[in-house]
Amino acid sequence: MDWKVLLEQAPSGGMxxxxxxxxxxxxxxxxxxCAWVIAFAVGSVVGVARTxxxxxxxxxxxxxxELFRNIPLLVQMFLWYFVMxxxxxxxxxxxxxxxxxxxxxxxxxxxFSLWEFTAAVLCLGLYTASRVAxxxxxxxxxxxxxxxxxxxxxxxxxxxxxxxxxxxxxYRIIIPPMTSEFLTIFKNSSTALTIGVLxxxxxxxxxxxxxxxxxxxxxxxxxxxxxxxxxVILAMRxxxxxxxxxxxxxxxxxx
Amino acid sequence: xxxxxxxVVWKYREALWDGMLTSLQLFAIALAGGIFFGTLLALARxxxxxxxxxxxAGFVNLIRAIPFIMAIFWFYFLTPxxxxxxxxxxxEAVGPFTSAVVAFIMVESAYYSEIIRxxxxxxxxxxxxxxxxxxxxxxxxxxxxVLPQAFRNMLPVMLTQAVILFQDTSxxxxxxxxxFLGAASKAGQLTGRIVELYLFVAVVFFLVCFAASWAVKRxxxxxxxxx
Numbered sequence: 001m002d003w004k005v006l007l008e009q010a011p012s013g014g015m016x017x018x019x020x021x022x023x024x025x026x027x028x029x030x031x032x033x034c035a036w037v038i039a040f041a042v043g044s045v046v047g048v049a050r051t052x053x054x055x056x057x058x059x060x061x062x063x064x065x066e067l068f069r070n071i072p073l074l075v076q077m078f079l080w081y082f083v084m085x086x087x088x089x090x091x092x093x094x095x096x097x098x099x100x101x102x103x104x105x106x107x108x109x110x111x112f113s114l115w116e117f118t119a120a121v122l123c124l125g126l127y128t129a130s131r132v133a134x135x136x137x138x139x140x141x142x143x144x145x146x147x148x149x150x151x152x153x154x155x156x157x158x159x160x161x162x163x164x165x166x167x168x169x170x171y172r173i174i175i176p177p178m179t180s181e182f183l184t185i186f187k188n189s190s191t192a193l194t195i196g197v198l199x200x201x202x203x204x205x206x207x208x209x210x211x212x213x214x215x216x217x218x219x220x221x222x223x224x225x226x227x228x229x230x231x232v233i234l235a236m237r238x239x240x241x242x243x244x245x246x247x248x249x250x251x252x253x254x255x
Numbered sequence: 256x257x258x259x260x261x262x263v264v265w266k267y268r269e270a271l272w273d274g275m276l277t278s279l280q281l282f283a284i285a286l287a288g289g290i291f292f293g294t295l296l297a298l299a300r301x302x303x304x305x306x307x308x309x310x311x312a313g314f315v316n317l318i319r320a321i322p323f324i325m326a327i328f329w330f331y332f333l334t335p336x337x338x339x340x341x342x343x344x345x346x347e348a349v350g351p352f353t354s355a356v357v358a359f360i361m362v363e364s365a366y367y368s369e370i371i372r373x374x375x376x377x378x379x380x381x382x383x384x385x386x387x388x389x390x391x392x393x394x395x396x397x398x399x400x401v402l403p404q405a406f407r408n409m410l411p412v413m414l415t416q417a418v419i420l421f422q423d424t425s426x427x428x429x430x431x432x433x434x435f436l437g438a439a440s441k442a443g444q445l446t447g448r449i450v451e452l453y454l455f456v457a458v459v460f461f462l463v464c465f466a467a468s469w470a471v472k473r474x475x476x477x478x479x480x481x482x
Contacts, residue, residue: 070418071464072422072460074436082450083450083453187321187323188322190324193324201322201325204328222329225322226321229320
């Protein structure tokens with residue numbers, strides 16, 4: 001074991017190998033967070049659409065979920081990154097591939113361009129949206145039908161029922177599965193290394209290639225992944241306790 | 256948008272088929288190994304003996320906390336090292352396919368153990384108690400009473416996981432193994448026709464996985480009725 005290798009100067013970026021890991025962590029978190037915003041927004045819309053009394057909306061939403069769920073994430077990554085620029089008008093594709101700013105100027109100097117980052121975020125976000133949609137749908141469907149009926153009977157419109165009755169309940173119920181969806185996006189972000197995003201897994205592999213200290217490099221990255229996973233689980237447990245509906249969902253954590 | 260030329264798929268049909276066979280092989284071995292070791296892991300986690308349950312839980316949680324790709328890298332690195340330590344052989348004692356297989360069995364056994372554990376825990380406590388009362392021992396009550404019912408309960412979830420596993424086999428791309436996606440990628444580099452080849456891969460995966468998911472849903476409905 002030679003842990004001191006992580007403190008040695010790395011050949012690029014003007015930092016130590018530990019700096020490379022920090023940079024990798026930064027990009028892992030950046031990709032995950034941006035993708036989560038898309039996944040949450042699109043997933044909520046699609047999930048709600050699967051429950052509304054409008055056949056066309058339900059069909060479109062079901063098609064979305066089936067499409068994104070039945071193609072491997074890695075293949076989707078290649079479709080966004082390699083295929084998409086080729087099938088849109090040529091000028092746009094060239095702009096995406098060549099003219100998007102390089103990310104060297106950003107903190108934790110990255111050696112890839114904004115296009116790699118954007119493709120990874122789009123891919124992960126829209127893929128995870130299909131999974132979030134399923135959670136939102138099952139959360140809504142787990143509510144007793146009487147809640148919607150009562151809302152409508154009180155004179156609320158359907159959008160108002162969703163806004164004030166259904167969704168506030170549904171989102172609280174699905175906090176535990178949504179936590180694991182977030183952890184999934186966080187872990188799946190490593191797929192972005194195949195299109196050149198230097199996230200945490202890519203950096204640990206790069207360190208292993210430069211120093212031949214594979215065990216140390218992989219262990220360091222693994223420990224960082226575990227630390228983040230634990231932090232997210234604890235934070236979400238706290239959130240779950242705070243927003244628990246009295247007498248409804250298992251209170252005091254533990255699921 | 257340039258002209259599409261789908262003849263490239265036909266031209267490389269043999270390479271693509273070989274890649275698909277590699278994917279299917281990896282899938283079958285990982286599925287069988289994952290369920291077998293997953294069952295052992297689940298039983299270990301549920302054991303009263305701490306020396307068994309704590310390491311099993313540790314392994315499962317560790318694998319589930321890191322990305323699949325990171326796990327592949329780990330076993331890709333560890334497997335040849337461990338094998339050469341045991342056999343005394345140096346260097347290329349283990350090929351890339353074997354390392355990938357080990358990685359997939361390890362990761363899948365962790366995922367399957369969680370499904371199987373939930374399945375075992377879904378069996379009412381009265382069932383093993385009744386088995387013990389009839390004079391069965393632990394092994395007999397597990398093999399004849401608990402596990403058959405548990406497997407039946409969790410069959411749909413296990414099959415859904417199998418569909419996910421089939422999709423996940425594409426991740427061996429990261430260790431340059433020529434699976435279906437790897438073969439398409441290679442053909443794409445040779446011909447410059449990556450658009451057609453990646454779209455083809457996507458369509459094939461979609462058709463297979465969509466049909467399989469649909470069959471699982473049908474099965475689930477039938478199991479629900481007969482219960």
